[in-house]
Amino acid sequence: MEKSLNRVELKGRVGQDARILRTDNGAMAARFTLATNEMVRNRDETYREETTWHNVVAWSRRGMPDFEKIRKGIFMELEGKIRYVKYTSAAGEEKSLTEIVAQKIIIPLVE
Numbered sequence: 001m002e003k004s005l006n007r008v009e010l011k012g013r014v015g016q017d018a019r020i021l022r023t024d025n026g027a028m029a030a031r032f033t034l035a036t037n038e039m040v041r042n043r044d045e046t047y048r049e050e051t052t053w054h055n056v057v058a059w060s061r062r063g064m065p066d067f068e069k070i071r072k073g074i075f076m077e078l079e080g081k082i083r084y085v086k087y088t089s090a091a092g093e094e095k096s097l098t099e100i101v102a103q104k105i106i107i108p109l110v111e
Helices: none
Strands: 007-013 017-024 028-041 047-059 077-088 096-107
Touching: 047 077
Parallel strands: 047 096
Antiparallel strands: 007 028, 007 077, 017 028, 028 047, 077 096
16 A cells, blocks of 8 residues: 655745634644745746745644744744645535644744
8 A cells, every 4th residue: 555645845924923722621723824935937938926825723732833923924934734624604605725734833043
């Protein structure tokens, strides 16, 4: 049987301050967006920068930074896995969401 792999590595800038959530059992989670940029060549051989926004969720554990440090505009590196979520909105609509579950976050000291 072949081994499967669900791994994501991203480097980019935080789009908004982390929204910190606490569960009833005391666990903490942070939700935020991360922008990654790449140069894409157009048909006329010119280049343009293309930005992709990623929804990120991270759970507090050893090795994770203080979630209060996750502020809009900071550069970070993260490793994690991709997860697809389906849910029903308050209005009764079926929705889907793609998010990155961060397992390791690095915030460099100097940008």
